[in-house]
Amino acid sequence: MKRKVVAIAVATAFFSLPLAAAPFAYITNQLDDSISIIDAKQGKVVDTIAVHGKPAGVAVAPAGDKVYISTPEAKGLAVLDTKKREVIAKVSVSDGALGIAVSADGERIYVADWYNNNVDIIDADSLKVIKTIAVGESPSGLVVSPDDRWLYVANRLSDSVSKIDLNTMSIDKVTIVGSHPFGLTIDDMGERLYIANVQSDDVTVLETRSMQPIATIKVNTQPYASALALNDTRLFVTNQDDSSVSVIDTTTLKEIGLIEVGNKPEGINTHPDDRHVYVANWFDSTVSVIDAKTMQVIDTIKTGKGSRAFGQFFSK
Amino acid sequence: MKKITLFLSVLLFFFTAIASAHGPVRQKAEEQITINAPAEKVWSIIKNFGDMSWHPDIFNTTSEGGDKKGATRILTFKDGGTITEELKKYDEAKMSYAYKITDMSTAKTITHAGVEEKVPVLPVDNYSATIEVESKGDTSVVNWTAGYYRAYTNNNPPAEMNEEAANAAVNAVLKTGLINLKALAEK
Numbered sequence: 001m002k003r004k005v006v007a008i009a010v011a012t013a014f015f016s017l018p019l020a021a022a023p024f025a026y027i028t029n030q031l032d033d034s035i036s037i038i039d040a041k042q043g044k045v046v047d048t049i050a051v052h053g054k055p056a057g058v059a060v061a062p063a064g065d066k067v068y069i070s071t072p073e074a075k076g077l078a079v080l081d082t083k084k085r086e087v088i089a090k091v092s093v094s095d096g097a098l099g100i101a102v103s104a105d106g107e108r109i110y111v112a113d114w115y116n117n118n119v120d121i122i123d124a125d126s127l128k129v130i131k132t133i134a135v136g137e138s139p140s141g142l143v144v145s146p147d148d149r150w151l152y153v154a155n156r157l158s159d160s161v162s163k164i165d166l167n168t169m170s171i172d173k174v175t176i177v178g179s180h181p182f183g184l185t186i187d188d189m190g191e192r193l194y195i196a197n198v199q200s201d202d203v204t205v206l207e208t209r210s211m212q213p214i215a216t217i218k219v220n221t222q223p224y225a226s227a228l229a230l231n232d233t234r235l236f237v238t239n240q241d242d243s244s245v246s247v248i249d250t251t252t253l254k255e256i257g258l259i260e261v262g263n264k265p266e267g268i269n270t271h272p273d274d275r276h277v278y279v280a281n282w283f284d285s286t287v288s289v290i291d292a293k294t295m296q297v298i299d300t301i302k303t304g305k306g307s308r309a310f311g312q313f314f315s316k
Numbered sequence: 317m318k319k320i321t322l323f324l325s326v327l328l329f330f331f332t333a334i335a336s337a338h339g340p341v342r343q344k345a346e347e348q349i350t351i352n353a354p355a356e357k358v359w360s361i362i363k364n365f366g367d368m369s370w371h372p373d374i375f376n377t378t379s380e381g382g383d384k385k386g387a388t389r390i391l392t393f394k395d396g397g398t399i400t401e402e403l404k405k406y407d408e409a410k411m412s413y414a415y416k417i418t419d420m421s422t423a424k425t426i427t428h429a430g431v432e433e434k435v436p437v438l439p440v441d442n443y444s445a446t447i448e449v450e451s452k453g454d455t456s457v458v459n460w461t462a463g464y465y466r467a468y469t470n471n472n473p474p475a476e477m478n479e480e481a482a483n484a485a486v487n488a489v490l491k492t493g494l495i496n497l498k499a500l501a502e503k
Binding site: 030031054056072073095096115221241242243263264282283305306 | 341342344404405414416444446461463470471
């Protein structure tokens with residue numbers, strides 16, 4: 001009997017090893033109604049999961065056990081179980097779910113509604129909407145402060161960013177940024193917010209406490225989203241209409257490089273190793289892997305049609 | 317049995333109604349044609365951003381800025397409608413360029429959900445495209461691709477401004493253009 005228990009324990013340890021060893025990237029393929037799961041170690045798609053409703057936004061739970069996917073055409077979100085690799089729940093939220101984020105403690109999910117101009121706060125256990133907060137027009141990118149105290153919302157048509165106090169669940173401040181802000185990125189300390197402005201072709205850097213802009217950095221055409229790497233020293237910004245990624249030095253706040261990637265680069269996220277940046281190329285149905293240090297594309301991975309991956313798509 | 321069928325069709329109708337009432341998702345069109353002429357010859361026909369006379373639907377082109385990034389062209393259709401485009405990327409070596417629609421004239425005005433809506437000449441929004449000639453020895457392959465949204469940016473689009481209308485219009489433009497380009501190059 002004892003031997004059997006040991007055997008099972010060993011077997012369990014063995015089987016759970018691959019899951020723990022390799023981080024996975026969950027790429028939403030909007031035109032294919034699917035999610036590509038990339039095993040970052042193998043550098044390839046190891047599974048494709050059907051997700052109905054034109055999956056767009058993505059947020060991996062901090063524990064890595066679940067992935068929340070916004071499905072605008074299904075008016076809500078889908079919950080993917082990463083062990084079973086299947087959709088275990090669908091939640092109706094709103095007319096135009098797009099931006100999605102999960103709290104650092106994993107207890108809450110935030111979904112922006114493009115049409116109804118609000119953000120839903122959802123309990124991750126019950127999957128019930130706790131509160132709906134009115135924000136600016138066409139809210140898109142969402143990001144939570146590392147201490148779970150604040151939620152930042154890019155209001156695309158209002159050209160502003162809302163700062164929501166998550167204790168009181170109310171708007172704390174609204175700041176005007178560039179034209180058509182979309183993707184948001186926050187640094188590890190929660191002190192700086194980087195906003196990609198699609199129409200003004202620049203990135204606004206906000207100091208989060210005061211919500212005052214520190215700088216506006218010109219990038220290339222139609223920046224979509226960004227990601228930090230190398231201990232927050234470099235910011236990588238996808239330029240949708242230029243098939244490129246701009247690299248910004250976060251100390252000098254200057255563009256220091258331009259990397260050619262696939263056509264219509266959109267979602268961007270950094271591998272937990274803090275060195276490799278993954279970019280979803282919507283038109284090419286691929287993901288480009290950038291070495292943040294050398295600023296070179298080191299790999300291109302075939303995914304599904306219309307890879308968008310808007311949000312935090314990496315598991316830790 | 318009849319009851320079940322009825323129920324199913326009601327259900328189907330219900331789902332169809334939901335499916336059409338969604339948020340804009342970017343659409344994609346890709347057309348490719350093989351031309352029995354060397355790539356240089358094909359490229360020489362399309363290489364001037366300011367001259368789109370190779371497309372049978374275009375009656376006239378006026379342009380500014382040549383083939384430099386930021387150059388603009390105004391395409392006039394036979395019926396008088398216009399499309400203004402901006403050059404975003406130009407790569408002579410790769411025989412490729414990318415451009416974007418920045419303005420369009422109105423084809424017609426419709427009333428939808430109690431509001432007057434202007435349907436643009438090409439029923440799309442935020443349209444960008446890339447055309448590229450690939451050399452295959454004595455022959456060549458031209459790829460013309462476009463990414464765009466439907467013309468109606470709010471929820472519940474009218475038929476004239478939905479995804480189907482956008483896809484049909486764009487595919488027609490690309491197809492017609494490539495067929496004529498082939499005819500011109502193989503002359």
